[in-house]
Amino acid sequence: MLAAEAGAARNTLAAYRSDLSLASATLRGGLVEADVVGIGRLAEGWRDLAKSTVARKAAALRRFYAFLHEEGHRPDDPGAALPRPGTRRALPRTLDHDDIARLFAGLAARLAPDPPDPGDLRLAALIELLYGSGLRATELVSLPRHAVAPDRPYLIVRGKGGRERLVPLSDRSRAAVAAWRGHVAPTSAFLFPSGKGHLSRVRLFQLVRALAADVGIAPDRISPHVLRHAFATHLLEGGADLRALQSMLGHADIATTEIYTHIDTARLVELVTTRHPLADPDRDTGPR
Template identity: 50%
Template sequence: MTAGHAVETFLEMLVAERGIAANTLQAYRRDLEDFTDFLTRRKRSADAASTGDIRDYMAGLSRAGMAASTSARRLSALRQFHKFLHAEGFREDNPCTVVDAPRRSRPLPKILSEAEVEKLLDAASALPGPEGARMLALLELLYASGLRVSELVGLPLAAVTRDTGMLIVRGKGGKERMVPLTEAAIRAVAAYREDRDAFLKEGQKSPFLFPSRGESGHLTRHRFAQLLKELAISAGIDHEKVSPHVLRHAFATHLLDHGADLRSVQQMLGHADISTTQIYTHVVEERLRRLVEQHHPLARTGRKG
C-alpha cells in the first residue's frame, strides 16, 4: 500500500466512524502528509515504516524548533494512524508503541520587576478615598504574602493581627498557614480599616476584611483583577502583564532574588509539593542568564584567542 493511499483510507475511517469535524480532519491530513513525505524521501511505504523512522521523524521536528506540544500532537496522529493500519491488517505491528512523546516544558511564570511593583504601589497610594485605601491594602497584602487571589479577597476580618504581624490564611484543603507581613502591609490594612464601612450597606455586618454589597459578601476575584488592570494603566505598565497571579509570582521570585530559601517560599505560598515552588528558581536562573548575555562583554563579542 502506498503511503498516500494509506492516509486517505485512514481519513475516510475518521469521517465514517468518528464523524470528526472538517478542521480536525484537515489537521490530521497535514500532519500525516508531512510524515509520508518524510517516508518518501527514505523510499519507505506506510506499511514498512519502522520505530527508527518514527523516532528520526520526531527528532527532525525537534531540531526544526517545533514546540513540544505540536510535536506531541503529531505523534498522537501517527499513533492513531499506525494503530488503524495494524488493526486493518495492513501491517503486522505498530511502530509507535515504544516511541515516547516529547516532554512538554513547563512555561515559566510571568512576573513583574521590582520597579514595576513599586510603580503599582505608588499609583495605588495616589488613589483618593476609601477605594484608594482598599486598593493599597489589597496590593500591599498580595505582594507581602503571595496569596492566591481567592485567599486574598476572602480573608476574614480577623486574619491580619497587628500585634503579631502575621497573616493567618486558610488555603487549599482547609489547611492553615501563617505568613509574616511587612510593616507597609500592616499600615495599609490599618488605614483601610478606617474606611472599610464604606463598602457595607447601612447596618450590614460582614466577617470579611474586604466586604462587598454583592452576592458573595466580599470583593470578587473578577472585580479585583479589573481594578488591578486599571491601576496598571494609571501606573504606565502594560495591563496585559498584570494580574493577581502575576503578583503572586513576583512575590516568590523577588524573595528568591534576595536570598530566601526555597522551603520558606514553599510554606508561604502554601504549595503542598516543593517541586511546584521550584519553577521560581528557573525564573531566577533564566533572568541571570539573560543578564549575562546582555551585559557581559565577552558574551557579546566573544573571547579573542
C-alpha cells in the first residue's frame, strides 16, 4: 500500500519495514493481533529512546493498524493507544562560509596534479552537486549518467514520494560533472556507478567526512545532508525567496523549509536595524 498508493520512497519503505519488524519481534510475532496491553509493552520498550524516534515508530505502527482496520483484517484500530510524544524539530546543522571555503580549497589541492586522480574528479562532482544544488544523498548517488547536460542549467530529479522537480545547476557543477563523466563507462546507467549499481549513501557519507577531516573540519560536523542544509541556509542569507527555496529543496510542505528561517537570526536583526524606517531617526518618513 505504501509503495503503490502512497508512492513512498524506497528509504521510507525500508524504515517502515525495520520499525514493524522490531515491533513484531518484541511481541513475538503477535503484532497484527496486539491489544492495548501488547502496545503498552512496545511503548515501555521505547522509554529510553529519543522523542523523535518514538514518534517515528509510533507513526509507522499507527499507519499499519489503520491499514489493517481499513482492509478488514482487524475489527478495531488500536493505534490510539500508541504514544504521541511532543517533538520539537531541532535546528539543522550547517556549515559557515569559512568551512565551505576550506572544503573547496581542499578539493582544489586534490585536483591540482595533471592529470588529476579520477577518484578526486568524482569527489569534486559529488561535492559541487551537494552544496551547489542541495540534492539529497539518495537523489545524488542515483543520478542517471546523462542527468546533467552541458548546455542545460538545471536537472530533473525524482525525489521523495516520486515527485519530480527542477534543480538549478551552476557552471561549476556542470564543469565538475563533465570532467568526471569522461571516466564513466559509456554502458553505465548511473553517473556515479559502483559495482552493478550506483555509489551507496554510506560510501558518499564516508567520502564527505574524509574530505572534511583532511581540511580540519571535525567529521561529526558534516555529512551529505549538512551540505544540503548549508546550500539552503546560504541561499536564504543571500536573499532567496522561501517559496523558491521550497521548490529547489523538494519540500512538500513549506513548514519544512521554514526551519531555515530560525538559523538566520543575525541577518533578520541586521535587516530590521538598518532597513526599517524607524531605525534612522533622521530619515524623513513623511506624514504620520
